[in-house]
Amino acid sequence: MGDTSHAPVVVIGLGRFGSAIALELERQGTEVLAIDNVDRRVQDLSSRLSHTVTADCTDLEAMAQLGVGDFHRAVVAIGDHLEDSILVTSLLVDLEVPDIWAKATSPHHGRILERIGAHHVVFPEQDMGERVAHLVAGNMLDYLKVDADFVLAKLRPPREILDVPLGRSAIRSKHGVTVVAVKKGEKGSFTYATNETVVSRGDVILAVGHEDDVEHLTHVP
Template identity: 65%
Template sequence: MAENTPVVVIGMGRFGSSIALELTRLGTEVLAIDQRPKTVQALAGELTQIVTADATDIQALRQLGVPDFYRAVVAIGSDIEASILTTSLLVELGVEKIWAKAISRQHGRILERIGANHVVLPEHDMGERVAHLVSGRMLDYVQIDRDYALAKTRPPRELVGVPLGETNLRRKHGVTIVSVKPQGESYTYATEETVLQYDDLILIAGPTTKVERFTDL
């Protein structure tokens, strides 16, 4: 499917409205749904297709043409029952790619079991990211998978002034430097010939525990 295929976003709280607005800015057609008339009215000037409807009503979803969508985001927050029911209805209607917001890991596991392809825990993920930034030498941190991460940091002393191909980095530390940003320059690919300096920024990838251990060097 093309990247700009329409997306239905259900739930226009802070999380859902941010997704809908950013998708619109990127040129993706969005159908936004929320059951609160005041919320819909407030966003009507920024989203071309936003409607007031109960997403837990399968007939309402059918009337809005939701079965014709390939991608959907369930951004319903604290109402767990509505979140689960809406996700199950999207599965029943044949929507193939479903992203769903969860407020806990247990909530997320339920969403996965009923058919959500991607479960997002925004508060947990952001808390985890900030904790890594506060506690260590990381300048940025992204959890790619359950046990794989990408981090931005500066090179430890043992890597400075030596071509990366001679450092045995992956064998010794289990991580890979994927990109380097010399001071005052742009990011570029890291190669075996790359020689790091103290002021460089590096992006490293690897298993989460090994990335954390490397940034503590």
């Protein structure tokens, strides 16, 4: 199969979540067909997106006429109407869209979407809530869960790794965490870390590891 990284994407549902996805995709150079059944939402984005359409997203014939079945990827960004979210996802499955992303508002909603054929289910509110909780409770500057129990975090370096090469600091063997990049001071840029990289006070590190290990590292003096 050829590269589909910049193949057009259909985004269905233009609330805050769907609008943000559609606008960012176009900013990255990906063509987007944005669809919503509320004309006001479509009009608000018509000057910022190449292709916007007001249509009944739950109507199979309408979706087929818009060529939705020809898209390789689709995003179901409907979150406020559970029934519509499920129905639209089901229609995309019927249209044999190969890569369907769907927003879920609860674990139960997510399980239904998976069972009817969504290839990827995302929980934006839950994910953001977890991220903010980690930022509020710990010493992280930013936090991203990349798998069920694996995270990438931006944080201040603990004192024990300062002013020695990372290879000698033994941070990985002691804490199970790997430093992958370092930013020298607030105004610097991140560069890849090596065993010879020396971290100083005032620097910022990007660390990856299991969630509990990274969380523990934030409390190391």
